[in-house]
Amino acid sequence: MAIDDENAAKQPLLTSSLDQKRSSKRRRLRRSRSMPVDLTPLDKTTNNEFIPRALSPFAKVRYNLKRVGLFLIVYLGVGTLCFYLVKDHIRGEKTNGVLDAVYFCVVTMTTVGYGDLVPDSIASKLLACAFVFTGMALIGLILSNSADYLVEKQEFLLVKALHIRQKIGTTEIVKEVEANKVKYKFLVTLILLVVLILVGTVFLSRVEDLDIIDAFYCVCSTITTLGYGDKSFSTRIGRVFAIFWILTSTICLAQFFLYLAELSTESRQQALVKWVLTRKMTSVDLEAADLDENGTVSAAEFIVFKLKEMGKISQEDIELVMEEFEELDIDQSGTISASDLMLAQSSLT
């Protein structure tokens, strides 16, 4: 490792004119072998410039998706087993042993809690308490990791469908999606939500024999996890449907609210970014942005100044990195050059 770095330090640095600044020269990413294991990338296909691949959001999300899926299966498996074993300590409208156990497990984890089945002994009550807390945590995990990824995959289909007459290419779709990410995710969730509400209402009115208002009322009471319990799924086929539908629709509504919040944050953030970028630069700003106080503002100084104004980075972030910078700037020249790296190397050996 030490020899490696020494060799690297001896390589001549590329010094080209400023006009070539925006040339497409590929900057290689060199990752240290000491990168923490839990930050190690999982995806070999991403090729971001000098961002460590640990940050590749897609790779992380795909890994999380599998993990969360596994958690869900284990949770439902253990839940079903437990509630099946205490099935005689649960009173209410029953259909089939295993089916009721899964149904009760889903109704509990999503905190719908109709009350059509209720625990009726100390053991089953404490079991329900344990499963509702872990269920909440699991739903939170699904919302923070996987739901977003699954919605993201549908964006392309939506944009394609919206532009079906214009016959736009894949590149245009990618661009359009990138520019309006949150908006399209919100739309996808909204469409899915409307479909889930319609399907639920039709199902309840047909299979559970409710009139249309009651069916809609039961749907609303379920997806919001309100679950008064005066109307619920009482038939065998109804409960099979409920297991999948309750899980999907409660998560869908929660995700819908999350995107709504994100949309409002984003529009406020965009207004601030626009204001920061368009407002006139004054000599006072110039002085404030001039980090090395040489009378002029370089590109990097301008970036730090503006991103700080936008609130993307904080003074603490800057100070943390500056400490590291001063340590590396061994010859105190105010810049890090190849000679600093060599000095650092020789002081180690």
Add this chain to the structure above:
Amino acid sequence: MAIDDENAAKQPLLTSSLDQKRSSKRRRLRRSRSMPVDLTPLDKTTNNEFIPRALSPFAKVRYNLKRVGLFLIVYLGVGTLCFYLVKDHIRGEKTNGVLDAVYFCVVTMTTVGYGDLVPDSIASKLLACAFVFTGMALIGLILSNSADYLVEKQEFLLVKALHIRQKIGTTEIVKEVEANKVKYKFLVTLILLVVLILVGTVFLSRVEDLDIIDAFYCVCSTITTLGYGDKSFSTRIGRVFAIFWILTSTICLAQFFLYLAELSTESRQQALVKWVLTRKMTSVDLEAADLDENGTVSAAEFIVFKLKEMGKISQEDIELVMEEFEELDIDQSGTISASDLMLAQSSLT
């Protein structure tokens, strides 16, 4: 405005040596009068360097707190009125007209939905649907704006109590709190949650005459918003208590889960920051960080490079600001200087 800027541009710029870089010279913040109204600061006391006061989180939060408090009062007021007017269309265990209306409103907005009171006509059912959706949005608003602020105010008390024997001063408390913000917020919420669970359990066993297991089961079923409804508040005094206790405890548990998620994100983020800061700088990194390609890395270039590695800023952020930079760099010198500002001024007039 134009004259103002012209005068400012003529002021000589401070050019001092690099050693003075970290001097405590006050950098004035000059805000443009064209700042959008909804980004305008509300707090006159903050004095951050060149961050626009629009971003002062305390000011924003205090304003939001008032707004959210107002929303809550309006929601409960309108809800109570509506459910009082349809009180004959709600069946179940009743105590007092107005009290039941407030209680039903709180049980609905928090999505607890015991089912001890259920709407029994088309009008009351649709009303409940409307109030549960708006209630969810309101709880979301409380969680994203106010709850955090209220918890933050208690941190100091906690740290003070933890160090009561050591008699530490206010400065030390502030430092300790700053360094472990999320951890202390999490602890405050945990303590509050335990207190709320204990108070709820004792109250239910005393006033509602439940045995201790049933009281605890009802508490768990309520704070998680499960609300099976086999045990609930059925006495007059119980419902008065429930109105305040349900609202506080459901929000407290949700906030607890939010801090738990924040803690895990923070520890992962800190591991990444530590890794980025401690790993050795190689000549390849040097080349990648060298934005203006002059062979050396300035402080600002180093900040941009490291913060990008940490994932705090993205390539898109940088490109957006670079566009603005190139527009401002009228003489194409690769830096913005007072002469660029004067050129910009003269081209306008």
